[in-house]
Structure formats: structure tokens, C-alpha cells
Amino acid sequence: MSDWLIETEALCRSFGKGKKALNELNLRLPRGGVHAIVGANGAGKSTLFRILLGFMAPSSGSARVLGVDSQALGPAERARIGFVNEEHSLPGWMGVEQLIRMQRRLYAAPGIARWQEAMLEEVLGHFNVELHQRVSELSRGERAGLSLALALAQQPELLILDEPTLGLDVVSKRAFLEALLFSGQQGGATIVYCSHQMEEVERIADQLVVLERGELRHQSSPDDFCQRVRLWQIEFPFNAPDLRGLPGYLQSQVLDGITHLLLLDQDEATVAAALKELGARRAVSADVGLDRAVNAFLAKNHAAPRRQKKNESKEAVHA
Structure with a gap:
């Protein structure tokens, strides 16, 4: 098993003539801890996540996740990856309890068996989410909490968070970070976290990765960067x-x-x-x-x- 949970080699992704979102990116992230990826708009963060999750193909180069080429991720590998985006996209027409039952059946299925009910309940306890509500009735902060609870209950080896606190109020943001910190202590998932909020990064990150126009500009602990x-x-x-x-x-x-x-x-x-x-x-x-x-x-x-x-x-x- 590779020491690197995520590994890219000369990774490029172009859009249109001469527009490179990722430019010969060589990035290696080890297993364990919280890795914060920061950069200005257009740095290539979201493009990198889409390639890592297999939603987009690179123009050249390669990306490996959990030891597998990101373009060859199958159901078994995807079950080991959790993802929460800034929109907290959940089916609004479903009830909260109905959505949880669906996810529980999926991740408790034979051959997967990753579901952890205690983690779901612990994370939801940080938010005012009622099981009888429809998802469309939840506030943005409550949807964020439900998204995180569902992702963590599947016990992912890798949890990717793309601007998960964007647009949240102070109370919801604090609840989200507290739930995330708790899960890191209990679950052992490697977390890759993208945020423009440096106070969040400073609080939770073990490693800082700075991207600039699709290139790796810095990689170290936040303290080392400040020095x-x-x-x-x-x-x-x-x-x-x-x-x-x-x-x-x-x-x-x-x-x-x-x-x-x-x-x-x-x-x-x-x-x-x-x-x-x-x-x-x-x-x-x-x-x-x-x-x-x-x-x-x-x-x-x-x-x-x-x-x-x-x-x-x-x-x-x-x-």
C-alpha cells in the first residue's frame, strides 16, 4: 500500500486555447491528518478535486487516489471516499429520515459494511436537524451539518471538503468545525480541506498546500509557512x-x-x-x-x- 493517499504527477488540465487550470502539478499527500489547500480564485483547486474524484479527465499527467488511478475508481474505492461541497447538494424533495435510510442501506450493504450510526448521531447532534423535516426545509447551516454527518457516517478513508463553510453564519460555522474536529479524533479519516478562511485553516490544518495558477507554490505546516x-x-x-x-x-x-x-x-x-x-x-x-x-x-x-x-x-x- 502506497504511503501517499493522493499523488499527482505532471498533472495538467486545459480549458480552451492556452488556458491551464492545472500546470504540471506534482502533489503528494500522506495518509492521516488535515491537509488544507488554499489559493486565489482560478488556482485550480476545484479542478483538482474533480479529477481526483474521477468526475473529470486530465489533459495529461496522472492522479492516483487510494493507490488507484482516479480515472479507474470503482464502487469499492468510491465507498472509501467522502465528499462535501460548498452547495451541500442534497435532494430537497426527500425527508431527512428517508435520506439517512437510503445512505444507510447503501453503505451497510454486503461487501461494503462501512456505516457507523454512532458517528451520524454524534455529528447531527451539533446541528438543529429534525428527522421529520424535508431537506428543502433545512437552513444552509443545517444542510451543511447533514452533509457532513452523512459523509462521516460512511467512515471514509479520504474526506474531501470543498469550501464547506462558505455562506454559513458564525454559529453554523463553529458547529461544523467542532463536528469535523471530533470526527478527526474518532474516525481517523484523512481530510483534504479547501477554504479561503485562514482562521479555519490555522485551527484545523496539519499541512498547508498553496496553489497558484495550477502550480504547487508551497507545502508545509502552517507554522512553518508563517516562519x-x-x-x-x-x-x-x-x-x-x-x-x-x-x-x-x-x-x-x-x-x-x-x-x-x-x-x-x-x-x-x-x-x-x-x-x-x-x-x-x-x-x-x-x-x-x-x-x-x-x-x-x-x-x-x-x-x-x-x-x-x-x-x-x-x-x-x-x-
Whole structure:
């Protein structure tokens, strides 16, 4: 059995002439833990999920899930994969109890026998879902909870979550994350989680995967990524000079006369010396949170000229 639950090799997917949603993507995710995939809109996250689930074929390259080519997934492999998307698409005409019975029959069938009633009840307990209701009568947060409960009750080895808390209110989002954290402690599923909410990623993720225009730009723990980025607060005697030429430059702005500068992968002593050369009267470095670090990283690459991006992408991936 492979150590990698998900493995892609030179994976490409093109749409139209020259439009690549995935570009030579080499990604390996081990079994266990929560792997958060983040990136700007158009980074290729949803395309990657469609290929991994066998809903879409790659233009070239390959993707393996649970040791099987994603294009050859059969019923036995699909029974080991759970999926929850942002729409929480469930048949609205069905009753909640009816839907649960249908799923129970499917995953408790001979040869599959994966259904775990206790997990269903535990996860539903985080939400105000009544069995007599129709699915169409549930709020968005309640549908999200039902989707998660059904996916976890099948005891998946791999659970893929594509923006599952999008559009949820604070209470529903908290309930969803608490249920997810509980399931991770009890069920042992490997979770691949896509979200734009960095506070969620920081709370639940063991590993951070950053995609940029279909390419892997970074892969490590969230803490390791934050350590790569430093915030410098700088006081210049007059107007701040142009800092965009500094090595590792991500972002800068002036607030109340203090320049706030974000740099990637730079030695502090070297930066302090360079700032002094530029006339800094005072410069102090500080840690930065995941939200600010990821947003600056993505915004800089998003705005960079295409040729510059191509050169930088070869240097940015750190396992």
C-alpha cells in the first residue's frame, strides 16, 4: 500500500486555447491528518478535486487516489471516499429520515459494511436537524451539518471538503468545525480541506498546500509557512524609499508614518543592514499570522508579471 493517499504527477488540465487550470502539478499527500489547500480564485483547486474524484479527465499527467488511478475508481474505492461541497447538494424533495435510510442501506450493504450510526448521531447532534423535516426545509447551516454527518457516517478513508463553510453564519460555522474536529479524533479519516478562511485553516490544518495558477507554490505546516514571512515596522526620517527591489519582497504600506514591510525567506541581520543603508532610523521585525502571510504571498504572485512568476515558481516550493 502506497504511503501517499493522493499523488499527482505532471498533472495538467486545459480549458480552451492556452488556458491551464492545472500546470504540471506534482502533489503528494500522506495518509492521516488535515491537509488544507488554499489559493486565489482560478488556482485550480476545484479542478483538482474533480479529477481526483474521477468526475473529470486530465489533459495529461496522472492522479492516483487510494493507490488507484482516479480515472479507474470503482464502487469499492468510491465507498472509501467522502465528499462535501460548498452547495451541500442534497435532494430537497426527500425527508431527512428517508435520506439517512437510503445512505444507510447503501453503505451497510454486503461487501461494503462501512456505516457507523454512532458517528451520524454524534455529528447531527451539533446541528438543529429534525428527522421529520424535508431537506428543502433545512437552513444552509443545517444542510451543511447533514452533509457532513452523512459523509462521516460512511467512515471514509479520504474526506474531501470543498469550501464547506462558505455562506454559513458564525454559529453554523463553529458547529461544523467542532463536528469535523471530533470526527478527526474518532474516525481517523484523512481530510483534504479547501477554504479561503485562514482562521479555519490555522485551527484545523496539519499541512498547508498553496496553489497558484495550477502550480504547487508551497507545502508545509502552517507554522512553518508563517516562519518564512516576517513583518518589518520601519521608521524613515522622510518619505519611505521604494522597497520593491528588496529580496523576498511581498508587500509594503505606510500607516501613520510607519512603513509595514512583509518579506519572504530573508535573514534578519541582512534585512536590518539593508534597511539601514536605505536610511531607516528604526526597524523592528515581528511574527505574522497565517491570514496575512498567505494573502501577501498570493497577492504578490497574482500581481507579478508572467515571466517573473515563471522564474519565482521554481524557487517557492518548500516541502
